[in-house]
Amino acid sequence: MRIRQSSRFTGPKWLKWSLLISIIILISCFIYMIFLYVDLKESKTAGYAETERQLLKANALTEVTAIKTFNGEKAYHVVFGKDGKEEKIIFYPLEGKKKNLTTINQSEIIAEDAIIDDWKQQCNQCEFVKITPALVNENALWELTYKDQSGRYVLDYLSIYDGSRYEQYRLKRMFN
Template sequence: MSYNHWQDETKKWPAWLAWTSWILCIAIVASLAYCIYLYNDIQHSKMAGITSTKKAVAAKTDVTDISKVTLFNGFEQYHVVEGKTKKGKKKLVFVPKNKKDKKAKFVVVPSEKILPKNAIQKQWQQQCDSCKLVKITPAISKKHLPLWEVAYHDRSDRYILDYFRMSDGKRYEQFGFKSLFD
């Protein structure tokens, strides 16, 4: 009778490899769970306070019908409230998100003093016909001047933030960003 030593060998992984695999799997699952938690927390904090902003706008202005609330990040964070008065007049209200500053006042802009978004878009297209528009959103300057923020990619594939005054469409300022890595 011959002895076959190949039959006695077990085909198990070494103990250190099994432990390392389990630890790695647990670390990946924990990292994934943390990333999901962090994403949800950031999304929640971005739009936190919308209900209190709506109540404050209704209490401190004549805007009664709120149609949209967005967030603008400039020198300060603002909730940008679009709504109508009881008489049906459209208004834009910039509400500072900083609750610590009690002196911060709302900036209310009646629609009669706002150049429409589509007029800004046409003006922009005439200035930069080969550019790719990303978005046009309401913005506000450090001096509380209402602006339109036009974000786009230019011919050189730079990301441009162009700010135009809401009242007359004149350029207020412009920032350009070039990617270091393609």
């Protein structure tokens, strides 16, 4: 008489191994994606701590509240902070050893919220992306980025002092 042995998995061995290998590959891809995300996030804010340290050391600011990056003809860290009692925006160039800082008092400019509110009234069918202070040809500007009603990606440069348009780029999609 034959005794039949029971097993938990009665299917073919190749199916068992294929399933195990697929699970290992999926887990590996997931771990790789997490490391890639963390690395990209760190590279986006690379140098912020050094910029903050340099500005505090040079007494340009007493407190740093935020740092953004502007990439135009030249790349800058845009530093928001306080110098005693006044709030300032400093454009800190990323290239070169000698840093020629451009400093703007926030009390002299049109507020970011006012620019966005004015834009919403002019373009109510548009999708807002972001707003960043910009420095183009030594002109302090707001870089307003959005998608217009035609689906074009728009970079609108407005004066930081009076809101007048300096220049505008409308990029159309080549592929849908």
